[in-house]
Amino acid sequence: MPEPVTQSVSLPPDAAHAVRQSLGLGAQSALRIAFVAGPGDAVGTFDHWQKGAHDPRTPVIAYSSMFYSVADALAADVLMLVEQDRQPAAPDPRFRFIHTPRRRGRRGIGYRLDERAFTACVLRHLRDFRPDVIIVGTDAPNALIAGLPATRRVILTAHNTFWPMGRRPVSLKARLRLRAKSWALRRVDAVVNTSGECAAQVAALSGPSGTRSFTEIPQVLPDWYPETLTPAPTAERLLYLGRIEANKGVFDLLGAFDAIAADRPTLTLDIAGTGTADAPLRAAIAASPHAARITFHGQLQARDVHDRLDAADLLICPTRTDFAEGLALVVVEAAVHGVPALLSSIVPAKALLPGACVTFPADDSAALTAALRGIVDTPAEYGALCAALATKRHQFRERSGSWGSMLYRALVA
Structure with missing residues (x-):
């Protein structure tokens, strides 16, 4: 028998209550989670997830697929901010997908203008949604992370390192860039890391902030x-x-x-x-x-x-x-x-x-x-x-x- 897609996560029976309690919400309160998704096809993965299937296009279990299973178990209302300009094949009122275009590939002033436009678009939708939890990746612009609206918890999903392992850059330009990232990461309450090296670098940049850190082990499809x-x-x-x-x-x-x-x-x-x-x-x-x-x-x-x-x-x-x-x-x-x-x-x-x-x-x-x-x-x-x-x-x-x-x-x- 194929493994049910929801079994890619391990949650206790009282997960929905425990999360609301941790966030200071009532047991019957609505839980609103916003996920600033990266460039991957989160919409296509959702189509597979709705059918109870893993996304077969990825050799490891997709992060977005696991997120949908967590949100479903928590009975959460979800805002997915995605880079794909399309909607799921079968809409679900619990999961709202909004296209937030992010132009990539330009350099110099063009790059800065593109990142500014993306940041403004994402922040506007987040303010309208008023989430209790915001999940954002390390590839998000610093201004986006630093400018996140008031919420009960900001969770960083750290998929990439900021410098090659063991080789933190020392040039003035690199140190200024990392200082800006460090400032933005002060907005983060908890981190889910792809590797121990990601965890170490996030900790080095965020400093003694009390940020809770958790490191995953990638999971393969059965x-x-x-x-x-x-x-x-x-x-x-x-x-x-x-x-x-x-x-x-x-x-x-x-x-x-x-x-x-x-x-x-x-x-x-x-x-x-x-x-x-x-x-x-x-x-x-x-x-x-x-x-x-x-x-x-x-x-x-x-x-x-x-x-x-x-x-x-x-x-x-x-x-x-x-x-x-x-x-x-x-x-x-x-x-x-x-x-x-x-x-x-x-x-x-x-x-x-x-x-x-x-x-x-x-x-x-x-x-x-x-x-x-x-x-x-x-x-x-x-x-x-x-x-x-x-x-x-x-x-x-x-x-x-x-x-x-x-x-x-x-x-x-």
Whole structure:
């Protein structure tokens, strides 16, 4: 039997009463929650949720899907401020969706004007709704967070880090930018974090404010969780899965593969994803002396992502220091399939999988090559990674650690 979508969160039977009590509301009072959603398709996820189904487009359970389940259990009235200009297929009076357009991609004065227009639009709708709780993400403009109307609780959902792990910027411009973010975060009462690194950075910026902090463990869809694993004896089928950008390290990986492939004729590399560097990557693959063993799949659907993971022996996530990685969910997806990972030192997902991944210093191509060679040439090391992974992947199906369950804890904190 498929898992009911509402079981992606773990709530006590008296959740509705407990949240109202925590917020200072009467037991029979209306509860109004506003969610400033990000760029994801929250409307499409709602269509799936209404049918009692998880959104199959995402390999992990969508945050918005978990939010709908929490709001439903709390008998809340919801305002969803979304970037999609459309409405659910079957409207529900408990969930109101309003389009708040956010133009992206411009720079300079154009960027500032776009962010100002988005902020004004969101704040206007929030003032009209008069919510008891506002949920907002770290990608919201500082002026939006700082200018949130009076409410009983502001909850920040921290999906991204503000700087690469272990490398807080020290330039004057960066310090001024972080000071503005720090000022805005004083408006926050509680935080739900995607990773321990997100939690640490939010705490570093918000200071001794008494903000309650909760960290989720990403949860995978039941259909994507193999019940049994059969690890390969050696790591021969390498996989990169993510955005195709230079700062994600995909070109560093290609160089490392070329450096060791000549003496290892059975070694292959699959690359999946899309981005602004698609064309340069195709050219680099074509120029490789081992191009016949490198496959660029482009963008994959969720089912195809898991087919690739099923076929892989080792995932490589070589993110460079000019990209602030919030967690790297692909490491979780790979772990569920029993696929260990080779990670750069700024990928926070390693904290979830001690002993089940190998790290190398970010931006160090020689270190990446050496680490990759060590795993490929040492079956015992690779086997130890697989064995450690088999004992840790269960956490990604323990719904008490889900984002929705942590959201509930933030509501009653």
